[in-house]
Amino acid sequence: MEVKDQIQALLDSLPTKPGCYLMKDKNDKVIYVGKAVNLRSRVRSYFHNSAQHHNKTRELVRRIENIEWIVVGSELEALILEMNLIKKYRPRYNVRLKDDKRYPYIKVHWDVPFPKVTVTRQMDKDRSKDGARYFGPYTSVWAVHKTLDVLRRIFPYLTCDRDINGKDERACLYYDIKLCNAPCIGMVNQEEYRQMIQDLCDFLNGRTEPIVNRLTSEMNQASESMSYEKAAAIRDQLTAIDNVVQRQKVISDKYLDSDVIAMARSDREACLQVFFIRGGKMIGREYFLMENTDETPDADVLGEFIKQFYDQAANIPEQVLLPEEIEEANIIRQWLSSQREESKVELLIPKRGVKKDLIKMATENASETLNALQAQWEADKHRQTESLADLQEGLDLAEAPMRIECYDISNTQGTAAVGSMVVFERGIPNKAHYRRFNIRTVVGPDDFASMEEVLRRRFNRWQSAEEKATLPGKKPDASFSRLPDLVIVDGGKGQLSRAVKVLDEFDLLGKVRVAGLAKQNEEIFLHGKARGILLPRKSQGLYLLQRLRDEAHRFAITAHRKRRSKQGLASRLDAIPGIGPAKRKALLTTFGSIDKIEKASAEELVAVRGITDELAESIKAHLE
Known part of the structure; x- marks a missing residue:
């Protein structure tokens, strides 16, 4: 094929080292990100006649106006950089997770004396910074909240903003309805509360047997010491745990912690189903959609999903079961193992037995999920077409209002x-x-x-x-x-x-x-x-x-x-003699809010440009 002169000059100057390449269009927008062990060989291959058999590749090459590259020290570094660049630029021609920016996680604030449990859409990859524990990602925030509703009845964790010292006179309503164990009034101490949150974390990881054994022992001890109220509370907790565990499919007592991944395809999208096997039980499942998958081989879609999913996953298991081999298996295995603190990660393609049955089950689930989603998309499309046609007819328009x-x-x-x-x-x-x-x-x-x-x-x-x-x-x-x-x-x-x-x-x-x-x-x-x-x-x-x-x-x-809120903040400052727009802006920029200006000392106020000692005293007098 004919290559533009400026592109040919870039191709001739490509290094033979590992790295990532960014292809850009006429608007300098990144439209594709890739990685290579040999940048020169990989990038030049796009412009060979043999690569032009696919419409997607032809369209990509036709739009390329510039190519940039970043040289790295190894293939593993290239893989990590590629994932970060795809996340940053979301290029049009890359196979990528659909709606991957805001998946919800459960966050346990383990770094504080009395940890809370919340829902977040941002996970700090460096756990050492915030000391939190994360679980997810999940595809539905509604499902996450429903999960927490169940968990809170088993493990009644804190949700209030009280400073917990065990000396409050009264607990809140949640204690009365058994949705909080009231450390605020000393009903449990810090050690007991943190043990409960540890149990919650173990429960989310599928580790229910040690929890049940310990609680059963505590219940028996409470009963023997005639603490019948405490024994009854633990009995209710064990019943709630049992109700949840009974709904989890038992796979095998000897089964390693595993994720089972399978896929179903349509013309432009792929549905990936993940089964989460922990402690020999299937504790949950999620589906994820990959977009821009047309003309991309199954193995490549699967490889991209594994990289992008586990880049966001809070936990990585010992085994990942796959329906087929993937091209970058060795480097992905190396990367996953580097992310896991304990043993190495295995990528397995089961040939027989329970594991093969799990792959088959996950594939069937992926296919059913994709069919249901497509039916929903068609119904929505039909409703949209119908609504526009109704408007065209009802308002006597020449054409439907697009x-x-x-x-x-x-x-x-x-x-x-x-x-x-x-x-x-x-x-x-x-x-x-x-x-x-x-x-x-x-x-x-x-x-x-x-x-x-x-x-x-x-x-x-x-x-x-x-x-x-x-x-x-x-x-x-x-x-x-x-x-x-x-x-x-x-x-x-x-x-x-x-x-x-x-x-x-x-x-x-x-x-x-x-x-x-x-x-x-x-x-x-x-x-x-x-x-x-x-x-x-x-x-x-x-x-x-x-x-x-x-x-x-x-x-x-x-x-x-x-x-209105901004004007309300500004108006209180405007009422102070000597405060004009410039000083008002300087104060709000420095402190961020009226409350913080009100709490600031005279010395802190004087540190703001334009604020004198007399003006600082005036500000304090007007805001107090």
Whole structure:
């Protein structure tokens, strides 16, 4: 194939060392990240005729305008760097975990005397920094909270913010309903509480037998010493543990801790099912989706999943069971073993017996999960198509409105007024195109004038983008450079008339349809029609308009509250003689909040640029 001169020059200068390469498009955006033992050989292979048989590779190569590389000392370093670069840039052509940024984890705050248990979406890879213990990742935050609901009934951990010293006069309600064992009033001491949290951690790791044995012994001792209330509480705890353990499938008493991974494929996505085997029992399972998998061999998809999943996993087992061999097995095994503090990690491909049956079961689960997801996606797609068709028919539009923008205004008696713009494309929210507008020109509570300002600023941005479209330079903001097919304003005829006025100013009345959605009876007012329109109550088109209106309202009121909060902070400082915008900004930048300014000493205040001794005393006097 013919290679561009600038690309050929880069190919000729590639080193023969191990490292990572980043392929970029004309906008200098990273579109592919790879690694190689020999950078020169690997990168040049993309431009050989033999590599052009796949559409995905042809499309990638056609878009490449620049190639950068990073040389490292070993193949293991290259693998780790590649994972970090894929996570950072999320390149378009890499096979990668779908929605991998915000998987939830259970976090046990082990570094404090009385550890709490919370849900987090960020795991510190260096556990030595925060001393916490993590479990996950999970795919559903709802499922995590349900798990914790069950766990808290077995291991009643703290959730309050009290300073625990065992000397409080009264416990909170959670103690009365048996969801906290009340270390605050000394019902358990620090050692006993931490043992309970250790049990919780062991339980999450599938280590239930030692917990049951110890609790059974404690129950018998309590009964023998006639502490019947304590014995009954432990009995209830053992019953709750047994109820959970009975639902866990027993695999084998001799079975090592293992993860069983299997896969099902569709045209563009792959569903990976993971069974978690701990202590001879299947303690849980999760599914994950990989995207951009078209034309990628199964073994390569599997290898990418293992790298990306275990880069985020809180725990790595002794064995990982796979349905087939993967190309980078040796280096991945080396990396996984380096992540595990105890024994080395084995990657096994079972040929017979229980392990082979587990692979088969996981494959069937992956296939069923993918089929169910595809059916759900098709149903959602059908509903979106139906809702757009309903709007086209109900509002007498020439075409279905593929891009709809909805606007709303939020303020409190005219203060901290904010306008919102939300965008739905093909019936789905495009949150990257949402925008908010702080109202600048309107004084007092005038929603009509505020709506007019917001729309004028929005279409001014469109007009500016049109004028700069042919000029070289920065790419225009896509949220403003495209015109909507339909504009919805939250309100009746009054708001609609202001929207029509603005569209007329920009000569867009014939290009952009506009409607007002009144809350009363959900009546829709269209420009050019004397009477309002009432869509059927169960119309998918009406549901879509209501979602748009509700989303615009939510976005506007969130922005308004944030702005009002900032103004409230600033107003208390503005009331202090000698504090102007510059000093106010300096104080808030230094301390971060009014509360911290209030708690600061006079010496700390004087350390802020522009604050004198007299002004520091004045600040203290006004805020106390």
